[in-house]
Amino acid sequence: MKLGSSQTSILLSFVFLIFVTLCHSWPLSTSNRWIVDDKTGSRLKLTCVNWPGHVHVMIPEGLQKKPLNQIAANITSMGFNCVRLTYAIYMLTRPDEYGNLTVAQSLEQWNLNNATRDMKIYNPEMLDLKLIDAQKAVVDALHKENIMVVLDNHVSLPQWCCSFDDGNGFFGDKYFHPEEWVQGLTTVAQHYKGHPAVIGMSMRNEIRGPRENEEDWYKHMKEGAEAIHGANPDLLVLVSGLSYDTNLSFVKEKPLDVDLGNKLVYEAHWYSFGDSDDDWKNQPNVMCNTVTDKFQNLSGGFIISGEKPYPLFLSEFGADQGFQNEKDNKYITCLMAYVADKDLDWALWTLQGSYLVREGQIDTDETYGMFDSDWQNLRNPDMQVRLQLIKQTIQDPHSKVPEYNILYHPLSGQCIQVGGGGKLFVSYCNYSTRWSYIGDGGGNGSPIGLFGTSYCLNAVGEGLPVRLSNDCKSERSLWKPVSGSNLHFAAKDGRGKTLCLDWDPDSSSNSTVYTQQCLCMDDDLNDVPNCGDNPQKQWFKLVKSNMK
Numbered sequence: 395m396k397l398g399s400s401q402t403s404i405l406l407s408f409v410f411l412i413f414v415t416l417c418h419s420w421p422l423s424t425s426n427r428w429i430v431d432d433k434t435g436s437r438l439k440l441t442c443v444n445w446p447g448h449v450h451v452m453i454p455e456g457l458q459k460k461p462l463n464q465i466a467a468n469i470t471s472m473g474f475n476c477v478r479l480t481y482a483i484y485m486l487t488r489p490d491e492y493g494n495l496t497v498a499q500s501l502e503q504w505n506l507n508n509a510t511r512d513m514k515i516y517n518p519e520m521l522d523l524k525l526i527d528a529q530k531a532v533v534d535a536l537h538k539e540n541i542m543v544v545l546d547n548h549v550s551l552p553q554w555c556c557s558f559d560d561g562n563g564f565f566g567d568k569y570f571h572p573e574e575w576v577q578g579l580t581t582v583a584q585h586y587k588g589h590p591a592v593i594g595m596s597m598r599n600e601i602r603g604p605r606e607n608e609e610d611w612y613k614h615m616k617e618g619a620e621a622i623h624g625a626n627p628d629l630l631v632l633v634s635g636l637s638y639d640t641n642l643s644f645v646k647e648k649p650l651d652v653d654l655g656n657k658l659v660y661e662a663h664w665y666s667f668g669d670s671d672d673d674w675k676n677q678p679n680v681m682c683n684t685v686t687d688k689f690q691n692l693s694g695g696f697i698i699s700g701e702k703p704y705p706l707f708l709s710e711f712g713a714d715q716g717f718q719n720e721k722d723n724k725y726i727t728c729l730m731a732y733v734a735d736k737d738l739d740w741a742l743w744t745l746q747g748s749y750l751v752r753e754g755q756i757d758t759d760e761t762y763g764m765f766d767s768d769w770q771n772l773r774n775p776d777m778q779v780r781l782q783l784i785k786q787t788i789q790d791p792h793s794k795v796p797e798y799n800i801l802y803h804p805l806s807g808q809c810i811q812v813g814g815g816g817k818l819f820v821s822y823c824n825y826s827t828r829w830s831y832i833g834d835g836g837g838n839g840s841p842i843g844l845f846g847t848s849y850c851l852n853a854v855g856e857g858l859p860v861r862l863s864n865d866c867k868s869e870r871s872l873w874k875p876v877s878g879s880n881l882h883f884a885a886k887d888g889r890g891k892t893l894c895l896d897w898d899p900d901s902s903s904n905s906t907v908y909t910q911q912c913l914c915m916d917d918d919l920n921d922v923p924n925c926g927d928n929p930q931k932q933w934f935k936l937v938k939s940n941m942k
């Protein structure tokens with residue numbers, strides 16, 4: 395997707411204005427499915443970016459490319475309010491080999507002479523710090539920018555993560571000693587006691603491997619959680635599931651038996667890695683349904699509802715920011731619809747444009763990074779636009795505003811709005827245009843109405859603009875979600891032809907919302923395999939909100 399540069403810069407300045415005025419609270423706790431300010435009980439949504447410091451050298455990435463305070467300021471201006479900062483357990487538990495090395499010594503061990511040279515330019519004061527103190531310097535710099543920090547234990551032995559049998563995957567693996575892990579978590583929790591930036595600890599990233607099992611999970615997660623809570627009861631404790639943070643299904647039947655007051659949060663990851671390229675290509679609507687269901691039922695989507703809900707932190711998701719990968723593009727659009735709908739707390743993978751050293755390669759590029767490989771510019775400014783709705787708080791449990799819908803177009807990241815003269819256009823989602831919708835009306839559809847008015851969206855004809863009209867009864871106004879993904883909205887045009895809502899960000903007249911032939915469906919609205927079309931421009935979600 396390409397947006398005109400002026401459109402992009404207007405959107406970006408909106409994003410900027412909203413975020414510089416926020417400031418965060420400490421400590422945080424949970425209330426039902428929400429993360430809240432412990433004192434006032436008001437919601438605080440985590441919109442984080444990952445920043446790794448767990449790879450071989452154990453120095454948060456990028457400090458050889460840019461001054462630390464500038465990186466921190468850039469995170470704020472990108473609109474993130476928090477960082478998930480990763481580390482390796484051995485940094486804490488094996489000081490003579492790891493944590494007590496200075497930054498300069500660690501770089502030297504890995505023969506990173508150019509990085510040493512460049513760090514002298516950008517962050518000279520870091521070189522003589524012990525690794526453990528370098529982490530603290532980063533946390534302090536983030537705090538100066540009012541950015542919250544979740545400390546994430548990514549591995550035990552510092553290295554790139556995560557393969558199936560790298561010795562770092564499950565309790566009792568070669569490098570992953572449960573007692574040492576608990577000791578490391580305890581040390582981190584004590585180290586940051588009272589630090590007003592550090593709001594939580596992720597216990598372990600992407601548990602996995604041939605030895606993973608439920609019993610050991612319950613045993614060690616309880617030990618780890620209680621150790622963190624005992625050492626630092628202010629912190630949120632983030633618990634993740636099995637199979638690379640994609641399987642929490644077992645806690646439906648058997649909750650984790652810990653009492654952390656109101657500090658327990660679950661976390662899950664969602665990528666397109668295991669998905670088939672062909673399935674995303676040939677039946678995108680079916681795939682979107684399949685992966686969303688899987689996230690909901692298996693990975694942990696269910697955690698936020700039910701009898702005893704908890705917050706769910708989507709602590710990793712992301713895509714190649716070149717947006718050249720068809721599978722990734724569809725996956726991320728599908729994911730955005732879900733994340734906006736549930737208004738999850740999240741952390742994007744990832745901030746870094748490059749790694750000091752990863753898997754034997756020096757100065758490697760990270761295509762999922764917000765920064766380009768020089769850490770100078772955004773890799774792709776469109777990513778800012780795509781994230782803009784989910785960076786906002788969409789639902790506030792304390793709001794007195796009656797619930798309404800916004801009409802979200804996840805491919806562009808924008809929303810359908812009504813302007814002067816009832817003209818429809820697509821722009822930044824700022825809650826000014828509110829829609830009412832009662833659902834699919836038992837299969838017949840129901841009106842998408844302009845909240846508090848007698849106006850509704852009408853399908854006029856194929857290739858014609860959708861219009862706002864006071865006809866809220868005829869078939870032109872009865873919209874229902876269709877296709878496997880349920881992300882298309884269909885109505886009949888008055889002559890019995892079924893059409894779908896359609897907005898094409900790439901078209902020359904891209905300010906108009908149309909109805910078009912429903913893509914990848916037959917006349918009965920059944921999904922057609924191998925349809926050859928890309929239906930994403932027709933994906934919309936009515937997202938519930940109660941914001942002012």
Ligand SMILES: *[C@@H]1O[C@H](CO)[C@@H](O)[C@H](O)[C@H]1NC(C)=O
Nearest residue numbers: 488489490491493494524526
């Ligand atoms: C590591 O450094 C800390 C102080 O920062 C010191 O107390 C400790 O004795 C050192 N440990 C080793 C093994 O050098």
Ligand SMILES: *[C@@H]1O[C@H](CO)[C@@H](O)[C@H](O)[C@H]1NC(C)=O
Nearest residue numbers: 505506507508509511756757
């Ligand atoms: C180090 O920098 C020099 C000069 O910029 C460059 O020629 C050389 O290839 C770099 N070495 C490595 C290992 O990147």
Ligand SMILES: *[C@@H]1O[C@H](CO)[C@@H](O)[C@H](O)[C@H]1NC(C)=O
Nearest residue numbers: 607608636637641643644692
């Ligand atoms: C999820 O984990 C549970 C507990 O180990 C296991 O029984 C179940 O088969 C797993 N589900 C999937 C789809 O891997």
Ligand SMILES: *[C@@H]1O[C@H](CO)[C@@H](O)[C@H](O)[C@H]1NC(C)=O
Nearest residue numbers: 684686687688689690691692
């Ligand atoms: C997820 O759960 C829903 C409701 O229980 C069910 O209809 C659906 O088939 C499940 N999907 C998967 C992939 O397990």
Ligand SMILES: *[C@@H]1O[C@H](CO)[C@@H](O)[C@H](O)[C@H]1NC(C)=O
Nearest residue numbers: 464467468471472770771772
């Ligand atoms: C990062 O901050 C520097 C210094 O304020 C600024 O010049 C640069 O444009 C920013 N970069 C990004 C990508 O925000």
